[in-house]
Each structure stands twice: as C-alpha cells, then as structure tokens.
Amino acid sequence: MRLIRGLTNLQRLSGDPASPLARGCIATIGNFDGVHRGHQTIIDQVRSRASELGVPSVVMIFEPQPQEFFQGRDAPPRLMPFRQKFEALLAAGVDIVLCVRFNDRFRSYSAMEFVEHILIDGLGVHHLVVGDDFRFGCDRAGDFRLLESVGAERGFTVENTRTVMVDGDRVSSTRVRNLLNVNGLEAAERLLGHPYRVHGRVVYGRQLGRTIGAPTANILLDRMPALRGVYVVRATLDNGESYDGAANIGLRPTVDGKRPSLEVHLFDFAGTLYGRHLDVGFRHGLRDEVKFDSVDELRQQIARDFEQAREWLADNPLPADDD
Structure with a gap:
C-alpha cells in the first residue's frame, strides 16, 4: 500500500x-x-x-x-x-x-x-x-x-x-459517534465490525498516577475524543502482547487538564511503555469524567474504578481467539 x-x-x-x-x-x-x-x-x-x-x-x-x-x-x-x-x-x-x-x-x-x-x-x-x-x-x-x-x-x-x-438504520460515522456519546459501545461495535479503538504513542506525562498508586500510559489526542469517561479496556502493545486495564479518556478535570488525552492503566503489567504504540479497545463504560475536590478523592475513586473493572472482566472474559 x-x-x-x-x-x-x-x-x-x-x-x-x-x-x-x-x-x-x-x-x-x-x-x-x-x-x-x-x-x-x-x-x-x-x-x-x-x-x-x-x-x-x-x-x-x-x-x-x-x-x-x-x-x-x-x-x-x-x-x-x-x-x-x-x-x-x-x-x-x-x-x-x-x-x-x-x-x-x-x-x-x-x-x-x-x-x-x-x-x-x-x-x-x-x-x-x-x-x-x-x-x-x-x-x-x-x-x-x-x-x-x-x-x-x-x-x-x-x-x-x-x-x-x-439494526434497521444506515451505517454512518455520525451514527457511530452518537452511539459512543451515550456509551453505546456494543451498538457501535456492530456498526464498526469491531470494538471501538484508539491508537497512539505513549508520551511522558505528569506522572501523577505513580504517586497515587495508578501508573498510566499517556496518549495525547489531537482533538476531543468521540467518547469521554472511565472504561474497561483491552490494550495491545506494538509487540502483540495484550493486557486488560482501565482507562480515562477526556480532559482530566481534577488536575486541570488542558489537552484531551487517553490514560491507560494496564493490569498485571510491569515495565515501561514510553515511546511505544498502544491499540486500546473500549469494552465497557464505568463512569463519566468527574472533577474531584482533591487528589486524594481522585485516588480513592481510581481504586474503586480498578476494583469494578476487575469484577467486570471476571464476568466477561474474552474468547480465547481474541486474547
């Protein structure tokens, strides 16, 4: 090509x-x-x-x-x-x-x-x-x-x-976008033919996640994303390895984020991801983005997000050929 x-x-x-x-x-x-x-x-x-x-x-x-x-x-x-x-x-x-x-x-x-x-x-x-x-x-x-x-x-x-x-209507980018806006991941997947995904290169961030026990791979986005909030994800590294995780996509209001980004925490992963490309598939929505009054409140909520994500993953394992 x-x-x-x-x-x-x-x-x-x-x-x-x-x-x-x-x-x-x-x-x-x-x-x-x-x-x-x-x-x-x-x-x-x-x-x-x-x-x-x-x-x-x-x-x-x-x-x-x-x-x-x-x-x-x-x-x-x-x-x-x-x-x-x-x-x-x-x-x-x-x-x-x-x-x-x-x-x-x-x-x-x-x-x-x-x-x-x-x-x-x-x-x-x-x-x-x-x-x-x-x-x-x-x-x-x-x-x-x-x-x-x-x-x-x-x-x-x-x-x-x-x-x-x-589902009785014409497939279009606008229709996919509207479904993602209301967290209709399953319906959007039927239109796309695959789970909604975001690709990107991991860059250095503020490393705040490490200080609150939730290290993340940060991907900056050129434009506001089609969906915002906290999600259960399946991320594939550029070497083909895949990991479950949780991700926030949006503006990070608690830390006064100015540019849209995707922050991904991979469960059971050890190592560095800086400079590598990630392919992040969105599987399930957990909550909307929220501005918390303090970083400590954010830390507590992230812990709850991770627990809910792991519980959902335990109930919704991927088929072996998708792993």
Whole structure:
C-alpha cells in the first residue's frame, strides 16, 4: 500500500511511466472516519472492480476533514486520527491512499477543475465509486450527475455506493459517534465490525498516577475524543502482547487538564511503555469524567474504578481467539 500526500506529489506521479497510477485506477472519495462497515463495503466495491481491470484501488481522503476546516473546534469529534485511519485502510486491502490537504486553495477548485486536474489528469480514474449525494468543487456545485455526464465524455464510469443497514438504520460515522456519546459501545461495535479503538504513542506525562498508586500510559489526542469517561479496556502493545486495564479518556478535570488525552492503566503489567504504540479497545463504560475536590478523592475513586473493572472482566472474559 502506498500513501500519496498532497496534489503536488500526485502531479509528479501522473507523468511517471513507472508510477503505480500509470494505467489509471478505481477510486472512491470521502472522510472514511472510523472505516466502519459501510466504508468497508465501499472499499470492497472498489477493490472488486480494480481486480477486474488490473489497476490499483485508491481511496482519496482529506486532512483536515472538511468539517474541521470550516467549523474548527466546533466540528464533530473524530472517530480515529490519521495514522489509525491509514492503518485501517491498509488492513482493508486498499492499494493507494491519496491524502489531500483541505485548505483555501483546494476549496477554491471548481467542480470541473476537480474532475480534470485530480480525477482525470492526476489519478487517471477508470471508475469512481461515490454516494449519490456526493458534492464537490467550489460552492459544492459538482454532483453525481455531473460526474456521470463528464465520465461519459471522458471515458470513466461512476457507481453509487451500496448502503449498509444495521439494526434497521444506515451505517454512518455520525451514527457511530452518537452511539459512543451515550456509551453505546456494543451498538457501535456492530456498526464498526469491531470494538471501538484508539491508537497512539505513549508520551511522558505528569506522572501523577505513580504517586497515587495508578501508573498510566499517556496518549495525547489531537482533538476531543468521540467518547469521554472511565472504561474497561483491552490494550495491545506494538509487540502483540495484550493486557486488560482501565482507562480515562477526556480532559482530566481534577488536575486541570488542558489537552484531551487517553490514560491507560494496564493490569498485571510491569515495565515501561514510553515511546511505544498502544491499540486500546473500549469494552465497557464505568463512569463519566468527574472533577474531584482533591487528589486524594481522585485516588480513592481510581481504586474503586480498578476494583469494578476487575469484577467486570471476571464476568466477561474474552474468547480465547481474541486474547
């Protein structure tokens, strides 16, 4: 799998006969936040057609996501950061990810400039898979019908994405986000196809946890997370080892946290985790984030959290093949 960052790098590849895009591609476009079951079905559509034609499958995504560009801090929380999304697309079998920087220059592209410069000249697209409500270009003037019309003239085809229904409603990133906001982990898992997870690199924190008997691995988050509170988790280290634990995700109000973070305490783990990557799966919600009057009150509550987490784990063991 290859990552192409930005339109400048795409333009360089477009004129290279040794480029993986030399014979064109099958592509889809979107945020792919969460890479949920609906996204996975779209990727299957793209991969199937790409296999038929013997060309690469391409997913085009944006950084920042359009809502983040327009709404700033008021944008909905992400389900996953860029690195985690890239890894999920890799696991789904995508050949190439084109990551376009969403900025003023990009948003000023007209619909026809988008089609000509990116889809045709850049990607050499043979077939495009997008939703029938897909809009693009300056002032969102481009739509599915325009793509069909231009494609008929310029030699590419357009296919509508297949809708995936779970529990009687369409799978979407917004629906997953709303479920996580109300601690609906099991329902969110049905939409994602796996437990909700957060990946990240462990950094040095204030080491307060060590002073109150609860050492934690600290992962800083770029944006406010899609869920907040204290959870029972299953964390996998970068060497494949997995541990049960408890985690707080949010702003740590008792210690005046200014930046969102994920703090994970691994049960029965001894060693250091600084600099390593953790994959944290959320299994069960214990409580909301609370601002305590003192660090001692926080320490007592953390002890109760750990006890409740261990009790829940004893009643809800993972199957052997998930261990």
